[in-house]
Amino acid sequence: MNFTGWSRRRLGMLAARLMAPGLVALTASSGMANPTCDTSPILVRNAMLWAAGDGVQHRDVLFADGRVVRVGQAGSLRPPAGARLIEARNHTLLPGFVDLHIHFSVRGLPSQGPEPRDTAALSGRQLLRSGVTSGRLHLSSLETGADLKRRAAHPCAPLPRLQVGGPRLGGATPEREESAFWGVRSPEDAAAKIDRIWAAGLDWIPIHEAHRFGPGVLQALASAARRRGLRIMGSGADFEELAAVLTIRPDTLDYIDLSAADYPPDLLARVASSGATLAPTLGYAHRLRAFFDDPALVQAPEHFEFMAPPDAAAVLATARRELAELPYVAATLDAYPRLARKFAQLRGTGAPIAIASDVGSPAHFQAAGIWWELNAWRTFGLDVESALRAATQTGAQALGDLSAGNLRVGSHADFILYEGEIGVGPLDPSRIRTVAKAGALFVHDGHWVGEP
16 A cells, blocks of 8 residues: 555545644543434445345445435446435445454553543544544453444444454463453363353453363363354464364454464365364454555554644554564464465465454554455455455454445444445555445544544
């Protein structure tokens, strides 16, 4: 992408915003209580409608009551009384994107303490700005996860609709219990912790370091989660961890191995037969590489939209420090030349693969994060059609929400209007003209129009 895909005009506008006097930072109390918005019908007319497997067709699409209600030939539908009309000639109409692996942390900003920031409100705006209308939140405390799920369910809330993974269940530290990081001591403790996650109303359990749990613990976690209807995210960040978590047949396998070795053939065969959706996080390395090739990219104004200048300065300073000092960043960069081969090996299993950006990781801003993921997939050998399918239909299937990720009658009124043909030129977030979630507009004519 050219300067993270944002036009010079937009960067200038954002730079001016960052320098504007009197800009108020989001705080925990500013939140999204009782948001209001216009949810009257929308007719998108004369669009190049993209659908997974069907290419592009010229269509009108009518949205009402938070759903797609009609799809017709271009120019055939008439707007009902009170409808908003969007003329989409020469623009591509896409389903809202689905991101299977997001964090709402904004590194450098406090979420607690005397001056906490509502980092979920900030992250949600940046994600919607980028076209992400559905996602899975990775790692949260029980209280935070339940609150975010409730907030995100409101059609006017500037948050993607969310499924929530609770505390990280890690095998390396059985005695640990902090807000979003839990160890598990025994099979009995596993069952009790799963009951607490279920009672909080969360949707997923994230399992890390599966090879390091004590006897019977991993199986107890899986059995209790299935009994309660919770789904399982398994970390596959290295071969040993991947082999262990495959024994419980997780619903998704997140991350990609960063070592110099190829995936062993027997391990790939087990992935192929596991039934899991793969969620490799490739865009993070792609973005880090771009930051090191051109350090000016780190300070692109889009990263700091919706922030007051002091907060923007703190976030930028944190990102620069992480890029310079964190071993995880260095290891990810070291693995970059190997990722195309590793990605090809995973694709060769035939398992479904979905977009999972891992935004919120060190120096990985929510703004435009999913576009870095899409462009990484292209760089590593995938065509646009397949990358878009991974960001829409496959992600929705992994979440079990078949109303997301497509624009068929009855689906969510979640869409992106993208300037020009999506397959022509680089995948570029500066070409986003409109973003809607549940029939509420959050971006229109290239500008944020949601709750300020």
